[in-house]
Amino acid sequence: MSEAVREITREELIAEKAELEEQCRVLDNRCDMKERQIKEMQSHIDCLKAKLAEVQLNKQEFPTEPIKVADLLIHDTCVYENKLFKGYLGYTSVVNRYSKSDLRQIAEHLLVYCNNAEEE
Numbered sequence: 001m002s003e004a005v006r007e008i009t010r011e012e013l014i015a016e017k018a019e020l021e022e023q024c025r026v027l028d029n030r031c032d033m034k035e036r037q038i039k040e041m042q043s044h045i046d047c048l049k050a051k052l053a054e055v056q057l058n059k060q061e062f063p064t065e066p067i068k069v070a071d072l073l074i075h076d077t078c079v080y081e082n083k084l085f086k087g088y089l090g091y092t093s094v095v096n097r098y099s100k101s102d103l104r105q106i107a108e109h110l111l112v113y114c115n116n117a118e119e120e
Helices: 010-058 066-075 100-119
Strands: 077-081 092-096
Antiparallel strands (some): 077 092
């Protein structure tokens, strides 16, 4: 007529309860890990937003006068993070963005461009 109904023994109930408790612990650990990842990602997003706001705040118009363009390239600086020598140099240093060699290369490229543009 119908399937036989079997009684669950106390030992089986205890084993099933232990298995369910272990599964709950695993899920709790996964939830904790995901929450930490979310916090880390949110912290990273906040940092990126702050950097974007700083860039937008410091954004400047590119000069149109040739001497001011040259001055901008010559005196442009950036902040360098001293990962290896922070004990000696501090955590950050301000350095020129372009070396004299870089500036020479830029000048040479501009001269080549101008000479080729005159020929066309």
